[in-house]
Amino acid sequence: MRQHVNPLSKNFHEIEPIPYLHELFENPELPLHLDIGCAAGDFLFELALENNKWNYLGIEIREKLVNNAMSKLRDMAIRNLYFAFGNANNIFNDPNYRFLIDYVSSISFNFPDPWYKKKHHKRRVIQPDLIRLLSNSMRKKSLIFIKTDVKELFNYMDFTISNNLNFKKLQNIDLFYPESFNPKMIKTNREKYAIERRLNIFQRIYIKT
Numbered sequence: 027m028r029q030h031v032n033p034l035s036k037n038f039h040e041i042e043p044i045p046y047l048h049e050l051f052e053n054p055e056l057p058l059h060l061d062i063g064c065a066a067g068d069f070l071f072e073l074a075l076e077n078n079k080w081n082y083l084g085i086e087i088r089e090k091l092v093n094n095a096m097s098k099l100r101d102m103a104i105r106n107l108y109f110a111f112g113n114a115n116n117i118f119n120d121p122n123y124r125f126l127i128d129y130v131s132s133i134s135f136n137f138p139d140p141w142y143k144k145k146h147h148k149r150r151v152i153q154p155d156l157i158r159l160l161s162n163s164m165r166k167k168s169l170i171f172i173k174t175d176v177k178e179l180f181n182y183m184d185f186t187i188s189n190n191l192n193f194k195k196l197q198n199i200d201l202f203y204p205e206s207f208n209p210k211m212i213k214t215n216r217e218k219y220a221i222e223r224r225l226n227i228f229q230r231i232y233i234k235t
């Protein structure tokens with residue numbers, strides 16, 4: 027399976043319908059967490075099984091990974107988890123799916139693709155336009171989590187989010203993890219890989235003011 031797909035390709039202009047929250051989850055009233063670039067969804071499966079006080083939605087641009095995750099989900103009959111296929115930027119920009127941003131309590135960008143070359147930076151998932159869109163619609167006190175082992179990408183994401191005056195940096199100690207989307211601080215696959223290889227991990231949390 028291809029490791030990288032170009033998110034700006036016109037293949038992703040059409041978006042597969044995402045049902046409303048009451049069709050996605052057994053209890054649509056629970057707080058919603060979005061994980062952007064969730065790959066095969068292992069992190070979200072662990073979270074959803076551990077923590078039935080949250081609903082989780084993963085967005086992933088590699089279709090096969092989403093299809094596999096959805097078939098595993100149906101087999102396991104988990105009712106607080108869903109996977110959507112597509113470029114997260116296009117999904118967020120689509121007025122039909124604005125309800126996701128309006129309702130979300132937190133969003134994670136875990137180890138996004140770095141797209142190292144300058145001419146490819148526009149393929150990075152965090153873009154000023156996306157942050158502007160999120161800042162206009164996310165509710166007060168909702169959170170954005172970023173995590174990466176690429177320092178230059180961290181600086182870029184931090185700069186892009188911090189430049190938006192509606193997001194304020196939150197100190198890790200200010201977050202009461204037991205009430206967050208990840209009370210047991212479960213790690214993503216890339217995070218486990220980075221820890222095993224003793225790579226630096228750069229992370230930050232932002233709160234919508």
Ligand SMILES: C[S@@+](CC[C@H](N)C(=O)[O-])C[C@H]1O[C@@H](n2cnc3c(N)ncnc32)[C@H](O)[C@@H]1O
Pocket residue numbers: 029030031033062063064065066085086087088112113114115136137138139150151214215216217
């Ligand atoms: C390096 S992997 C990290 C996977 C996982 N979050 C982790 O921490 O193990 C980045 C993932 O983001 C996905 N991705 C990249 N750009 C995306 C976009 N615009 N929308 C949705 N998914 C995207 C990639 O296909 C890939 O699965």
